[in-house]
Amino acid sequence: MFDIKQYLQEQRQLVEEALRQYMLAAEGDFAAHIETMRYSLFVGGKRIRPILCLTAARCVSDEPDVDMLLLPAACALECIHTYSLIHDDLPAMDNDDLRRGQLTCHKKFGEAEAILAGDGLLTYAFELISSEQFLGLSLEVRLRLIAVLARAAGSLGMVGGQFLDIASEGKEIPFALLKTIHRSKTGALITAAVQMGAIGGGAVAAQLQALTEYGGAVGLAFQIVDDLLDVTSSSKQLGKTAGHDAGQGKATYPAFFGVEKTRALAIEAAERAVAALVGFDERANPLRALARYIVSRTN
């Protein structure tokens, strides 16, 4: 039986080490600014997006070190994710004081500093993938990685989803809009993580398509569980404010369907993710286990 918990722990360590290697050092003229980015980047986190990227690459490639080649891209994904949390937590957005059990970036350093920490991390993601440090992959692959990441993180993806999320607060919205919000705000970057792994690993078109389906379904499962945990967990368990969605008048899966049906929908999405991998061999077992793990996670 594949031990997903041990796998995730090992992979997280690999990602942490890479982040420490690739992230700017807090020194020189900009030390104080870089410190604000490092604080949010290293305060913790499951590193799910980088892990999905590395894991997807290994499931299409026979190259044993393909994950090493992709580490800068995996780190870029985490920079983008971290920036999005910093900006989402701002007073003008979700106004959260805690994240991963610690002060949010603006509570720790100030609002202007947090806006700039986010801007810096977002920009650094693209510096990482375009830099000369990142030589193991072809120019064409690197450009495709940048294009996929920029599109998923941008106005037709994550940023657009956050806008819709904010605009929908306190309103009754149709379920179709909730789906659009989830798909763009969370789903797009998770799907991109899987796609970037696939592209970096040399996936053929049919593999890329199957992995894109997998990514979409896993992203949905992930967000449904997020909605669920916000209702069913304590702030201590989550490391951020529980009951936050209801407090902000946000539409969520539990608000539409209740807790039990929502749980069933999360499991259904995870199984759809697994089903998308039907044509893959045992190298895809970690991805299969990851999809099911995401549904069972408690924070």
Added chain:
Amino acid sequence: MFDIKQYLQEQRQLVEEALRQYMLAAEGDFAAHIETMRYSLFVGGKRIRPILCLTAARCVSDEPDVDMLLLPAACALECIHTYSLIHDDLPAMDNDDLRRGQLTCHKKFGEAEAILAGDGLLTYAFELISSEQFLGLSLEVRLRLIAVLARAAGSLGMVGGQFLDIASEGKEIPFALLKTIHRSKTGALITAAVQMGAIGGGAVAAQLQALTEYGGAVGLAFQIVDDLLDVTSSSKQLGKTAGHDAGQGKATYPAFFGVEKTRALAIEAAERAVAALVGFDERANPLRALARYIVSRTN
């Protein structure tokens, strides 16, 4: 005699058309968000950075349409510049109500919306250069353009400079720190604009170095004149709040040197820019004229 005013007008029109062609349309699920980006992008602007990029390309290339090839990169520069203005104007930063004679993005649409407009434009810049629309240049050149842009716009450049600027408000700072702020906050992106043109136009190493020097000196001249106009012009002339720097307790060239000496330093920087072009033929005349024009501008 080269007519710089007419040249700038023609070039600005070229850039405006390209921006309209390449910018996302305000339609679909994300129309309201895209509208916030378009508002700030099309509210006006001198388009100096894109024009520097196109002009630098023509000064090293014999290819008559080299500027056409570089238009997406030129637009990316303007997206980055516009995002930086949106975020700088936020209440947590410079807290400005007016920009180019119109309401700033957060005054018009709200603070969360403005933060996201900035995030969207920043991300879109990288989508533009990596997208398949942008096929005229080699993969290698496109990756180099992304690397130069990301580095200049990021934590060791524009974002880091803005952090230092905010951190220095209301403090007495040494002149060396003011120089660092100017070089990173304004100079880095202007230098990158010239470098991107040079790289896209196929500059050899010595040309790239000379144009980098030109860009640094022009960036400095530009920022010194900005400082100067803030003291000597009315809000109406500027289209933004005049006397803003002093009101915010910002260090500026006039605060260090007085108005007359500051004017002399701006002219000196522009002449240093022109001197950097000594090895170039008459194709560099627009760049020479641009450096001198920047010192004489009134808004």
